[in-house]
Structure formats: structure tokens, C-alpha cells
Amino acid sequence: MARIVNVAKELPPFSRDTQAILPYVQHWLADQEERFRRKVLKIFEGAGVDCRYGIMDIDEVFTATSFEEKNAIYVREMKRLGKNVLKKALENQGWSADSLDYIITVSCTGIMIPSLDAYLVNDLGLRQDVVRLPVTEMGCAAGVSGLIYAANFLRGASGKRAAVVAVESPTATFQLQDFSMANMVSAAIFGDGAACVLLSSEENIEGPAIIGEEMYHFYEATHMMGFDLTNTGLKMILDPAVPEVIAAHFEAIVHPFLKKHGTSIEKVDHLIFHPGGRKIVQTVDELFGKLGKSIEETREVLRAYGNMSSVTVLYVLERFMEKQLKRGEQGLILSFGPGFSAQRVLLEW
Structure with missing residues (x-):
């Protein structure tokens, strides 16, 4: 039986309260109709998000750059966040990196080939025979998808260990010239973050x-x-x-x-x-x-x-793991x- 034994989170270096972001939004929408501007500001104010974190400072978010430039930041920061959150989870559990049998990485907000798990093998010294599975293109559902895949791996083999590492930067997908309502809503609710879940099929191990x-x-x-x-x-x-x-x-x-x-x-x-x-x-x-x-x-x-895509539900899970249930x-x-x-x-x- 697969058990969840540890959940860790890692946040990017930049953060802003929603109220501090509103002046940037107003400036961004300066050439739009006043009615539209008021509507968008109300969306931000009513989104239920007080704060969000990002891999870029807000001035960089609202600066026009190419896809190549934004994706390069995504790749750099996802490597850093992924390494830090996996290392944190392993240290919390007292596991060594080379004790992992499966490594599942989750992300949909940028493009990285080789996928993040390949870099984690090198950066943390995972075994050369560790089974890798990158999960992409599944959006907000992918954090739970990673848990499902890990459970299926572990159910077929007792005494094994798995890590699910989710890293996302919706900030890197922000479209400066897109004034569609979909872009407005996503800008109002999304933030960046990373999480790691450790699972095991070993006997006599604690966890749900x-x-x-x-x-x-x-x-x-x-x-x-x-x-x-x-x-x-x-x-x-x-x-x-x-x-x-x-x-x-x-x-x-x-x-x-x-x-x-x-x-x-x-x-x-x-x-x-x-x-x-x-x-x-x-x-x-x-x-x-x-x-x-x-x-x-x-x-x-x-x-x-905010909504950190696939990462977010794992932050909710972490809160329950910290409770004395x-x-x-x-x-x-x-x-x-x-x-x-x-x-x-x-x-x-």
C-alpha cells in the first residue's frame, strides 16, 4: 500500500500583495476603455487572493519580452525551485536522494527538454537506475495526477520510495498584449510555487x-x-x-x-x-x-x-499533513x- 509520508513547499523570491499590484494593472490597461479597466480591477480585488509569489519581480512581469526570454527564466527558476523543494522534503523525512526508486516531475507553464527530473538526478545524486516520469500538459490537475502515478508504481512493488515534484510559474505565461477576459482572470488568480510529496510502500511507515x-x-x-x-x-x-x-x-x-x-x-x-x-x-x-x-x-x-496550477492542491495537502489527525x-x-x-x-x- 502506498502512503504519503511528507509534503514540503518552496516559494519563489518575489512576492506582492494584491493591493500593491493594482497600480501596475492600471498602468498596463491605461489605453483600454474606462469601463473595461474598472471591471478588471474589480476582478483582481474580488479574486480571493491577497498575496502571490513569482519567479520575476513585478517590473519584469510587466515588461514586453520574447517567449524565449521568459522561458529561459522559467527553466532557470524551475531547476532551482525543484532542487530546493526535493532536498527539503528528503531532509524532513531523513531520506537520502539515492534511496528514491521513482521521481515524477510535474509542470505545464514552460518548456524544458530534458525535463526537470533529469537535472535533479545530477544535482542531488539520484541513482542511475531511478525511474523518471515527467508529467506535462495536464495543468492544474497534474499534481494529483502525479500522486496517482506514484501510487500505481508503489502498489506494484513493496519497499519502494517515490517523490512527486511539482513546479509551476503561471507568471511566465502572462501575455502583455492579450486583453482577453481569460488573460485578465488568470492574471488575477495565479501565482508561482513548488511542492514535493514523498510516498512509500515500505512496511511500518507513518502517513495516510x-x-x-x-x-x-x-x-x-x-x-x-x-x-x-x-x-x-x-x-x-x-x-x-x-x-x-x-x-x-x-x-x-x-x-x-x-x-x-x-x-x-x-x-x-x-x-x-x-x-x-x-x-x-x-x-x-x-x-x-x-x-x-x-x-x-x-x-x-x-x-x-493564489492558484499555482498543479502545485496548489499540494499546499492544501501539506496543511492536513501538519494536523494531528x-x-x-x-x-x-x-x-x-x-x-x-x-x-x-x-x-x-
């Missing part, structure tokens, strides 16, 4: 067990979320109907999955949800609030860091991403 994991793919929904690759970089695709589509599918996403693993939403103690944005958080709250379920940790991560308590991890898809993991402490 992965009881079940599944993906759920929506039909005819590939248009809802993703990136267009343009000459200026990765251009956000974000359909405003996403919260409504999630709500319409929620019963099919949650209830059959839990039933298959001998439980129900009433028996699940903790909701570990990806904070995709204020509207999605509200949607989930409306669906589960009447059952007495809290998503306060999800809301708090959005407030403190009782034996037998269950947690449901859930995230959504391009495809359109939902990824689910059931935990038991």
Missing part, C-alpha cells in the same frame, strides 16, 4: 494511506481549459462555464468513486480540494457546505498564494484540469 485513486474525463470539453502556443508564449484558455460544468458533474465525479472504495461523502472527514479560483471554491462550498464539510484550508491557500479519518483530494478532467485520491490516516 492511498485507499483509491481515479481520473474522470469529461467528453467534448477539450476547449474549456488549456494554453494556445503563440509566438509570444503560452496563451491562456479559460472558459467561464467551468464552475457550472464542474457543478453539473459533481455527483458523478464524487459519489461512485467513494462508493467503490466502501465509503461516502458523509464519512469523508476532510476535503483537500484544488482552489482553482474564487468561483470554483464557492461552487464546491455550496455543494458540500450543507453536509457540514469545510473547505477552509482550500480557501486559505488561495488567499495566501486521528487514525481512520479519511480525506478526499480533488483537482480539475485541461481535458477537461477531474483527478481523485482517497486517503485514510
Whole structure:
């Protein structure tokens, strides 16, 4: 059985409160219609994000550069963040880097070939026979995808260790000349960050067990979320109907999955949800609030860091790992991403 044994996070060097960002947004939109400017400022103010971190200072974010220049910063900083967060998780757990059997790296906000895991092999001295799996192009859902792949690796082999390293910089995808509402919303909610989850199939090791994991793919929904690759970089695709589509599918996403693993939403103690944005958080709250379920940790991560794509739900998971939870308590991890898809993991402490 695979267990999650440690979760660590690493933040980029730059940060700004939303209120400090608003003057930059006003200057950026100076040539746009006043009504549009007011609307965008309200989106920033009402996004539920108080602070966000970035791999670039804000002056650099709002400076016109090429895709090549922005991606070079992404590559440099993802290497640094990935190395630091994996090293931190290993030290927290008392593991050596060469004890890992599997290394899964997750990112969708830039292009890096070789992928991050190849650099981690060299930088931290992972074994030459470590199994590498880079997970790309799965967006916000990919952090949970990484957990699913790790659980499947470990379930097939006892006494093994795995690391999932997620690094993202939505800041690197910001489009200075794109005044679409998708770009406005993404600029208002996204931030940068990194996380690492260590998992093990060893005996007598502490941590919540992965009881079940599944993906759920929506039909005819590939248009809802993703990136267009343009000459200026990765251009956000974000359909405003996403919260409504999630709500319409929620019963099919949650209830059959839990039933298959001998439980129900009433028996699940903790909701570990990806904070995709204020509207999605509200949607989930409306669906589960009447059952007495809290998503306060999800809301708090959005407030403190913004949406860091695949990384974000792992920050929520870290908060639950720090709690003194009782034996037998269950947690449901859930995230959504391009495809359109939902990824689910059931935990038991």
C-alpha cells in the first residue's frame, strides 16, 4: 500500500500583495476603455487572493519580452525551485536522494527538454537506475495526477520510495498584449510555487494511506481549459462555464468513486480540494457546505498564494499533513484540469 509520508513547499523570491499590484494593472490597461479597466480591477480585488509569489519581480512581469526570454527564466527558476523543494522534503523525512526508486516531475507553464527530473538526478545524486516520469500538459490537475502515478508504481512493488515534484510559474505565461477576459482572470488568480510529496510502500511507515485513486474525463470539453502556443508564449484558455460544468458533474465525479472504495461523502472527514479560483471554491462550498464539510484550508491557500496550477492542491495537502489527525479519518483530494478532467485520491490516516 502506498502512503504519503511528507509534503514540503518552496516559494519563489518575489512576492506582492494584491493591493500593491493594482497600480501596475492600471498602468498596463491605461489605453483600454474606462469601463473595461474598472471591471478588471474589480476582478483582481474580488479574486480571493491577497498575496502571490513569482519567479520575476513585478517590473519584469510587466515588461514586453520574447517567449524565449521568459522561458529561459522559467527553466532557470524551475531547476532551482525543484532542487530546493526535493532536498527539503528528503531532509524532513531523513531520506537520502539515492534511496528514491521513482521521481515524477510535474509542470505545464514552460518548456524544458530534458525535463526537470533529469537535472535533479545530477544535482542531488539520484541513482542511475531511478525511474523518471515527467508529467506535462495536464495543468492544474497534474499534481494529483502525479500522486496517482506514484501510487500505481508503489502498489506494484513493496519497499519502494517515490517523490512527486511539482513546479509551476503561471507568471511566465502572462501575455502583455492579450486583453482577453481569460488573460485578465488568470492574471488575477495565479501565482508561482513548488511542492514535493514523498510516498512509500515500505512496511511500518507513518502517513495516510492511498485507499483509491481515479481520473474522470469529461467528453467534448477539450476547449474549456488549456494554453494556445503563440509566438509570444503560452496563451491562456479559460472558459467561464467551468464552475457550472464542474457543478453539473459533481455527483458523478464524487459519489461512485467513494462508493467503490466502501465509503461516502458523509464519512469523508476532510476535503483537500484544488482552489482553482474564487468561483470554483464557492461552487464546491455550496455543494458540500450543507453536509457540514469545510473547505477552509482550500480557501486559505488561495488567499495566501493564489492558484499555482498543479502545485496548489499540494499546499492544501501539506496543511492536513501538519494536523494531528486521528487514525481512520479519511480525506478526499480533488483537482480539475485541461481535458477537461477531474483527478481523485482517497486517503485514510
